[in-house]
Amino acid sequence: MTVPVTVNGAATDLAAGATVADLVAARSGGHDRVAVARNGDVVPRSSWPSTSLQPGDVVEVLAPTAGG
Template identity: 70%
Template sequence: MQLTVNGAGTDVPDGATVAAVVEGLVAGRATGHGRVAVARNGDVVPRSAWETTRLTAGDVLEVLAPTAGG
């Protein structure tokens, strides 16, 4: 199914969880899982719900991590 993840169209298996999408983005990055936050369709998905939140086609995800800021 098609999702929009951080502004880009992304194909994931039906029934994929938030945790799976985050895992895919974090893999190979030095960011680590520690301080990642996720919004789905404009609402926060708490870390405790990543494993149990199944995505549906057309969902819009923002997966964010710390950066420097003033």
Template identity: 60%
Template sequence: MTLTVNGEAVDLTPPVTVAALVASRTDQRRIAVARNGEVVPRSQWVTTALAEGDEVEILAAVAGG
């Protein structure tokens, strides 16, 4: 299946959850994820399956000012 992750087309073998995708792309703890424009609460990452054509944004919190 093909997803868009942070603006880049990515081919993955289903099934893939938000948790698995995040683990494969980053080891950072301060991460937020949006799927198709909706924030996915961290408590739902393990149970949220991704589907063909989903658009996912993985965002890292950064300190600064």
């Protein structure tokens, strides 16, 4: 049983019940200054463990980079 979602523009299947915290742990390489948007809204860090991803969710996992 998997949950089809889009993460950073790419379709992917996550394990059922996967949370934003799980996704961040898998994607961020232990980075602490990360932010997550889900379906166009910010997911506050405090809500990551309690936010389960739903089928069709569009998620952006963002990290700092060089920029003007």
